[in-house]
Amino acid sequence: MPAGGARGHQSCSTPASLAVSSSDGGDLEALxxxxxxxxxxxxxxxxxxxxLQELFRRHYxxxxxxxxxxxxxxxxxxxxxxxxxxxxxxxxxxxxGDSKVSTWLxxxxxxxxxxxxxxxxxxxxxxxxxxxxxxxxxxxxxxxxVFEFRSSVQAARxxxxxxxxxxEKRVFTLHYGDDVPLLTITRLLGLENPSGAKAYLxxxxxxxxxxxxxxxxxxxxxx
Amino acid sequence: MAxxxxxxxxxxxxxxxxxxxxxxxxxxxxxxxxxxxRPATARLRDHVSxxxxxxxxxxxxxxxxxxxxxxxEERAVSWISARLERxxxxxxxxxxxxRIHHGAALPRRSRFMALNxxxxxxxxxxxxxxxxxxxxxxxxxxxxxxxxxxxTVLRSAGITTLSPAGDLDAPPNELRWxxxxxxxxxxxxxxxxxxxxxWSAETxxxxxxxPPAVRARIVPGKPLLWEVVAKDAAGRAVAWSGKQRFRIxx
Numbered sequence: 001m002p003a004g005g006a007r008g009h010q011s012c013s014t015p016a017s018l019a020v021s022s023s024d025g026g027d028l029e030a031l032x033x034x035x036x037x038x039x040x041x042x043x044x045x046x047x048x049x050x051x052l053q054e055l056f057r058r059h060y061x062x063x064x065x066x067x068x069x070x071x072x073x074x075x076x077x078x079x080x081x082x083x084x085x086x087x088x089x090x091x092x093x094x095x096x097g098d099s100k101v102s103t104w105l106x107x108x109x110x111x112x113x114x115x116x117x118x119x120x121x122x123x124x125x126x127x128x129x130x131x132x133x134x135x136x137x138x139x140x141x142x143x144x145x146v147f148e149f150r151s152s153v154q155a156a157r158x159x160x161x162x163x164x165x166x167x168e169k170r171v172f173t174l175h176y177g178d179d180v181p182l183l184t185i186t187r188l189l190g191l192e193n194p195s196g197a198k199a200y201l202x203x204x205x206x207x208x209x210x211x212x213x214x215x216x217x218x219x220x221x222x223x
Numbered sequence: 224m225a226x227x228x229x230x231x232x233x234x235x236x237x238x239x240x241x242x243x244x245x246x247x248x249x250x251x252x253x254x255x256x257x258x259x260x261r262p263a264t265a266r267l268r269d270h271v272s273x274x275x276x277x278x279x280x281x282x283x284x285x286x287x288x289x290x291x292x293x294x295x296e297e298r299a300v301s302w303i304s305a306r307l308e309r310x311x312x313x314x315x316x317x318x319x320x321x322r323i324h325h326g327a328a329l330p331r332r333s334r335f336m337a338l339n340x341x342x343x344x345x346x347x348x349x350x351x352x353x354x355x356x357x358x359x360x361x362x363x364x365x366x367x368x369x370x371x372x373x374x375t376v377l378r379s380a381g382i383t384t385l386s387p388a389g390d391l392d393a394p395p396n397e398l399r400w401x402x403x404x405x406x407x408x409x410x411x412x413x414x415x416x417x418x419x420x421x422w423s424a425e426t427x428x429x430x431x432x433x434p435p436a437v438r439a440r441i442v443p444g445k446p447l448l449w450e451v452v453a454k455d456a457a458g459r460a461v462a463w464s465g466k467q468r469f470r471i472x473x
Contacts (some may be wrong), residue, residue: 025321031253053311053368057387060304060307060308061291061292062287062288062290062291063289064300064304068296069296070338074303078301078307081307083312085307085311087465089311094389097248099252099253099258100258102288103253103284103288106248106252107247109287110283110287115465118463119461119462153237153238155433156234156238157275159239160238161273166278167280169430170275170278170282172235173279174279175274176232176239177235188283188284188286190286
């Protein structure tokens with residue numbers, strides 16, 4: 001079953017593949033994602049259509065899997081995925097065909113999932129408290145001091161970029177940039193180590209604390 | 224300690240939020256599959272190689288594209304997919320392909336000719352679709368068009384926005400959304416497409432006027448985003464609209 005679909009304006013703006021047999025599903029499967037979008041819109045775009053059903057069928061697995069990893073719960077993941085597809089249906093007329101349908105669906109899924117996570121932010125805070133317990137309690141070693149002394153977002157970015165591994169940066173970005181809970185990050189990134197994203201976060205914070213100590217030592221030498 | 228943690232979190236959030244130069248998910252998709260225009264590719268590749276935010280987004284996009292249920296997820300994914308399939312099959316109200324035309328073996332041009340004789344209604348719909356998805360230029364973000372037939376999103380944490388959305392003839396005078404019974408106030412934000420804030424405000428109503436200074440920054444062809452968050456009496460966020468896009472026609 002094709003999942004990616006053809007790209008480009010031509011296939012999307014010319015609904016030539018409206019000429020499809022309804023006697024079997026074989027022809028539907030031969031159509032690109034962009035053709036399915038085009039045919040659905042050419043048929044009026046309201047409600048559902050056989051093209052929309054086929055389009056969504058191709059992408060249920062990836063959207064549902066993603067939503068399940070974000071929600072961690074079957075019922076909530078269902079509601080979340082339903083919201084994604086309803087939004088996709090509602091905005092399909094704005095799909096311009098200059099990206100893959102799956103990329104376009106990803107942008108909707110991402111937005112819906114972040115909104116969902118924000119609606120549960122009080123739970124995230126509880127998780128952070130757990131994390132704080134696991135961290136060194138010396139206030140001097142906390143990385144915020146690095147940022148206070150550097151006193152700029154630019155410096156913080158440079159420090160993160162220099163000190164952290166790629167995976168630590170991803171965990172940091174999702175957790176601190178988007179408020180994604182650590183368990184969700186573990187599932188989204190497919191981390192298989194025993195403590196998942198938490199291990200990367202703790203490791204990253206220790207590195208930043210050590211960077212602070214080095215920086216202080218340099219400051220003393222220069223004083 | 225709590226205050227320090229809060230400060231740290233704020234600074235990290237700023238450092239890890241998208242900057243003006245960051246790529247959109249659609250650009251990252253084009254970068255990943257090689258379909259992005261060459262000048263944009265060079266610029267974005269340089270940026271992405273040194274940007275934790277973009278690298279993370281690219282990783283997530285690839286994970287999404289290759290997402291297949293792991294063994295412990297398979298049953299839940301099958302169950303949800305089956306429910307969704309039923310949901311969208313039941314909602315089906317469009318014509319079956321046989322009502323439009325038979326003849327998959329026809330070449331593309333001939334099939335398009337066959338479509339033309341199929342009736343004015345289909346031709347008009349085709350034109351509308353072509354205008355909607357094929358004839359737009361530039362690479363502005365996708366724009367939502369209000370639709371009378373649009374399905375209602377049933378999730379309880381959402382806010383239905385009313386305007387502005389999509390292509391507009393003139394700068395909007397106000398932002399409007401459907402009120403929620405559990406909301407005591409609303410927080411609204413107007414942003415650039417890179418999420419840089421242009422303006423934000425609080426209101427108790429389901430609409431808010433845009434100040435002249437903000438309207439002056441809404442120029443033709445430039446897409447902008449806006450978002451509304453509903454808050455309860457204690458100031459806790461209870462619902463989000465998600466980011467809505469609009470622009471003035473050029």
